[in-house]
Amino acid sequence: MGSPEDCHPAILREGGFDTVGSIETNIADGFTMAAVGDLLYARPVTKGNHPGLADVLRIFHGADVTFGNLETNILDVQSKGCPQAEYGGAYLIGAPELGSDLKALGFNMVSRANNHTLDWGVEGMRETTRALDENGIIHAGAGENLAQAGAARFLETARGRVALVSFATTFEPMARACDPAGEAPGRPGLNALRLAKSIVVPPEMLEKLRQVREILPWYAPPPKDASRVAIGEIVFEAGEKAGYSFKPNPRDVDDILRNVRRGKQFADFCIATNHGHEPEEFTSQPADYEQTFARKTIDAGADAYINHGPHHVRGIEIYKGRPIFYGLGNFFNQDLRTPVGADMFDAHGKDPRVDTDADVTAHEMAIGYPYPEGFIPLSDAVYYESIVSVGRFEENQLAELRLHPIELRRSERLANRGVPRLAPAPQAKAILERLQKLSKPFGTHIEIENEVGVIRVRPSSAQTRM
Template sequence: MEHSHENDCHPTRHGGGYDTVGSIATNVADGFTMVAVGDLIVSRPLTKGNHPGFDEIVQILRDADATFGNMETLIFDIRSFKGSPQAEYGGAYHISVPELGADLKALGFNLMSRANNHSLDWGVEGMRETSRVLDESGIIHAGVGENLAQSGAARFLETARGRVALVSLATTFMPMSRACDPAGEALGRPGVNALRLTRNITLPSDVLECVRRVRDVLPGYAAGGKDPNRVVLLGETFKAGDKPSFSYEADPRDVANIQRNVRRGKQFSDFCIITNHGHEPDWSELVSQEPADFEQSFARKMIDAGADAYIGHGPHLLRGIEIYKGRPILYSLGNFFFDDLRTPVGADMFNAYGKDPRIDTDAEVTVNEQAKGYPSVDGFVGALGTPVCYESVIAVSRFEHNQLAELRLYPIELGFSKRFANRGIPRLAVGLQAMDILKRMQNLSQPFGTEITIENEVGVIRLRP
């Protein structure tokens, strides 16, 4: 769409010359709206199907200038595909048919993040074919590329109210999927724009002593240890503390690279979105409702660098909302599509769930996975098979005078009680279910000082001018 509005940034006099680098201020025309949803796990086109209540959802998506979602599937035709399912995959082999690209565009999506733990489930070939389909469908996407510079770069959407930049990264990713740049004669590596984290595990002192004793009896480990409050075992660092917890330290090199890409993205746009896919600290129903300890400072740092919105996804559950310097930080928007009718399923996944592809079906593997959580997460039992995983919100942010004026939260439900072939498609939640979702958002956002009012089964955050 043609970009034209009265608030365009023009070069200004500065120190005897012209400052041609735009400020980090928001610079969109009045009425600019951004719709943000969480994870899109979808295997088929939906516009022509019979999905009660879905039309109301589509209208919300289409009414925005920028409509964002996290693309957590690969798009290609398995009958002509030249790649293969990878030995290292994101817990499930997500796949969709080529028609999905045009269908997502018809639904209203024009921005997609690509950096996540499923980006290379089907290898570099699957990543590239998905990029091709999205390009042909006119959907701007970021987060993967032929090297780190490409995967980390901002990608741009032209709208009638301003130019939008998107930077996509993942803190949860498969190690072999991480992109890198060339070095000397060594070529760059295709893959994901990753933010590496160092995890520390805090344990009560008596439990830490048990870990120390295990370490001391293992071959290759020196007995004893100089620090009574720290034990390193099998690549994990354990520390003494009041209660069990996970803490994370972000790699400063990755942070600096991402920060630069945000700054560059804003310099070439009027509105910059940064989005992160992360499971940390885990995705259990009880623990994962709070962001990991590193994320608030990281999100704020990105907004200080020029981002106008921070969008989180990955734990498959809702998290709270913070308004920082007048800009929204959405820590997790849960699931938007959970239509996981994937086929085919790789042989490794059959093995992971003790299934036999000569006897069991793809659907039986998928149902088993959703009930127990991904086995690749250290045997952890997740929230994939619980009703709360099928409840979420659509976040609609509206800007006036280059300020966030209002953020509306439309509660949605994805049909947990329906049969497997029909669940996972959103519709607006109503009645007690809508109120439960919105009250959950109130409670999750309260620690950030965010006040959400409920009006006609819609959550509303209003900012003072």
């Protein structure tokens, strides 16, 4: 018989009284969560000329939570922040008015941990925090140290309190927050889930790589696992199918799962959200670690796991009556990146004395990712098509998930594109059919009704939390 300290905190009770905190879901029937992917968002839109945007925003009406990933910084660069030498591939920045514009759009929860969190330094991160706080938008994933960046943040709604835990697997190394150690203070930044990446090759190729390693004019101890070969920082391992494999850092996993459990103990509903590009944008399949990890977050108390970062849609899984989104695509894809740091001009072979910020962006959008069919530029339609998901919960589990296809005005000029509107019928059907195909391996059936995808979860078939 174990001592009370040996009991799991979620079930430690005294005379039927919950003494620590349950991770059971406790929302009122009809609770609704609207969720979108990346907000690549630079200029306010609610007062602009964007026909069809109002139709998209009506989808949010009545939702208890409206969530998105804020993949930009909100600041006036003339007074705060500066472009960092290490940045997330582009200097993403939004006008100071974005805070109030986000509120007007209907967003009340956003994640902050992503590869652009510190594009404009710690000051840019802090200015973004201030803009969100001033407009009452709950945010998580960035803070003055790891404890603050990793902690759940809470939204009060009429149907229950909602916790948000935000983390990122795709991030710049210097953006990772840390806690104090002895006299050393903590480091501001984001809540990171570090991944050890290896390249999977056929066994016969691994043996050749081992021979290459042995003839190189330097020495490094071989990995303890004989099935792996390291050449510099690149690790290779044997497997049946060539590709990439990722192993999450055990300490980061434990920290995230603890924060999810803590968030749920103090709330009625919990969202765990990850910004992960892995295994890179070239595939519509999630990274090999992600399904196991996503399910762990739900076992720890999360009611939804949301990944964003690939910038196109990936499949949807229903696990124990909770949704797992492996990629929600872009909700905004504005290309109005200004100002642009000098390092980005250099990276794209441009001269700030001759070329403009828009010239740099145009060059960036022409650069592609390697797909099996060839290179797909960032201007491709796949990055301008996505969904708005609306989940309705009954009896503390998902009852129905509605998927509204949107397109982001890809054909319009740079100054106007990237703002969502409902996809026309043929395009909506194509988006949903692609999502059907991507979700089928997870056992998820999506019906298409009037250009809207519908997932219905039967209470009798949904697994309840153990």
